[in-house]
Amino acid sequence: MWGWLCLWAVFIGFRIAETSNQQILLALSLHIFQRYILYLGYILGKFEVTKIAEMPAVGRGFISNLQLPTFEDPAWTTPVPASQRRVSIVSTAAVSRRGDKPFSWLAKDHRTFHKNDRDLVMTHVAVEFDRSAWQQDLNVIIPLDRLEEMAQDGEIGSVADEHYSFMGAADPVTMEKSAHAVAEQMKQEGVNTVFLIPI
Structure with missing residues (x-):
């Protein structure tokens, strides 16, 4: 309230x-x-x-009243073995690198951050959730350290260089153009596994 x-x-x-x-x-x-x-x-x-x-x-x-898409014939792909997976994060936490343009209300664009970036800020408009956990440990919403550990232990193949964030409060339909751009960037980087983190 x-x-x-x-x-x-x-x-x-x-x-x-x-x-x-x-x-x-x-x-x-x-x-x-x-x-x-x-x-x-x-x-x-x-x-x-x-x-x-x-x-x-x-x-x-x-x-x-949000219109959610339906998929009659989903194009499932055969998963690669975990040891060959190159993983990228897509989050709706509205995080970005300090100094990047903040997310606006109902933003339909995305922000990109590198796997080594740790100075990230959240500009999510929703106030209904407690932010204190991620302020203490970024891995709560962007588990880059955990993915790096999994890669070092051979549980996954590698961690992608680039990761992506959207404004979770926005209408998903308006994000389609940006989502296609993210998918294209991932293909160019050889990403074959996406870790979706809704916030």
Whole structure:
């Protein structure tokens, strides 16, 4: 509930704010407020994920009316042995390298990060989940270290150089162009296994 109130306040505030500096100050203030609410919920042990039935009508309608694709004849491929798999991560955590363009509300594009990148930031718009775990250990949402360990132990063939992140709050249909671009990049790098991590 608090998350939806914060998002509504952001929407109204941005319409009222006349300058970009006022908008930045508003966004920063609301971010601090959201962090306080999340921390308070964590301390009190009352933090829960928002249920669709409890969302305001606007949010409930948006999520309930998303058009999901159906696949009548999926093109399954024969899996390669684990020891020959080159693995790349695709996450909807809206993470990117520090300094990259932040994800916007309902962003349909993606960000790319290298397997050695660890200075990643999250700009996901949803406030309904606790971010404290990934702030302590990036591997909670982007398990690059675990994949490297698996490659070193011979459980998988290798870890791809490039990995990808999308904004999970966006309509999947709008991401199709970007998803095709990611698939093409993966083919060029020889990726044959994708680790999907929805957030």
